[in-house]
Amino acid sequence: MSARTAKAMINGLLIGGAVIALFPLLWMLSVSFMQPGEASSLPPPLLPSHATLGNYRELFVHAGMGTYLLNSLLVSGAITLLSLSFNLMAGYAFAKLRFAGRERLFQALIGALVIPAQVAMLPLFLLLKYIGLVNSYAGVIVPGMATVFGIFLVRQYARGIPDELMEAARIDGAGEWRIFLQIVMPLLKPIMVTLAIFSFLAAWNDFMWPLIVLTGQEHYTLPIGLASLAREHSQDSELMMAGSVVTVLPVLVLFLAMQRYYLEGLLLGSVKG
């Protein structure tokens, strides 16, 4: 096989792959601008004949999509902020502070990763029911306020900070909080950005737990709202595509803007130990 054929084949396959990966997304966007019923015709139309924003209007005016969007922003934002602070503190402690049983505790946390989250969901639901958090934003946020993955990521990164920096500050009489806030945090900025994107995307896309704990529409996040709409409106393809656009666009844009940090975190997190 000549180099030219090989080159054509490799790039041809890449183009084919990219088409397969992107076509559903582009078609979703296109169908979301079609008139009601237009997408249910043969041959399947690729572009709207008369583009309309009617589906989006319908979603936000009648289907409560605006509420779902705000709920998603609120819940994902809160989870990101809280889990970022808690994971940073714990990851830093595991990396740089000395205490009895540090390694064993960390190993135990890593070991807990083998337990699938769903095992905890039934008792967690009962627990939250007894403290009155079922069907509230807090019910979604509270269990996500710390993650083993996040602690792990921060610890890996924070281990690279030279001890001398903190020792020097301690000798100068700085308190531990000040050292953390003024010396350690600035050095952890790259991993903070990575972790923030990860947490936000995970919280935004999360489905099973919000589905369980949110029993009333007024607190639905976008995925739950969309799934419930999809059961009611299974025939309204145009409307559902518009709903999918609203659900996916924020995270896609976030990813495209912060791609470098996200992919770095993905690789950091996959190199265990």
Added chain:
Amino acid sequence: MNKQRVAWLFLAPALIVLGLFFLLPVVAALALSLTDYDIYALANIHDLRFVALSNYWLLLQRPLFWSALGHTVYFVAVGVPLSMGASLGAAMLLNSPLARMKPFFRTALFAPVVTTVVAMAVIWRYLFNTKYGMANYVLGHLGVHPIDWLGDPHWAMPTIILFAVWKNFGYNMIIFLAGLQAIPIDLYEAARIDGASAWQQFRHITLPMLAPTLLMVSILTVSGYFQLFAEPYVMTEGGPLQSTTSVLYLMYEEGFKWWNLGSASAVAFLLFVIMFAVTAVMLRLSRRSEGAAT
């Protein structure tokens, strides 16, 4: 002494959250699975009775549990090799020195990973609509009769597998790409001078050098795929004829539709035990083959 206290103060928030909202519920799930916690106990806790292992015993006698397990294993056994094959193929294409516009292709192939499962499942349902879907339209031109993708019990799970592969392959692709980039180019050059074909290079350099990554990725992917839930929930509601009811779907219905929380906890624990056993076997097999190779 003071140092210790500082460390625990830094740890406290995260440990309290994890302990209270993860470890405690896990332990409680085990306890719950030994009781007959149901809708009556939900209303009045005094109706709760200890039933030992009878939830597990009853589950193992229920055809629905076995069929749900069968569907899940089907999804894992077909979906994981397909996903990993797609990931590795895409990573090798991206790693090729002949590939152009790599950043664009990498982003394009990765894009489905960051999207929301529910939204993508909604799109997929439309793409694979029997009458108006693009899939049947394209296949129709190739002379294939319309397939009832999500309505035919034989096709529903393959369609969900196809969806999962499309949605997830980009994730492992990135990990494989990093693994491929870490293989020294000299190895390939030496092999080429010795006259090794592309396949031989793949078989004797790429695969062995990538083996640790492959093992880790396959274990993570297997665990992930065992947790199949959102796809059938949105695309098929577990149907048709319960052909896409996964173990977690069963747990969800048992727990949050019928409120049999005791029995649902037993389902969750059985899934955990099965996942644990499967990954342990995978680790052991890989160690053995490693031992045989050296």
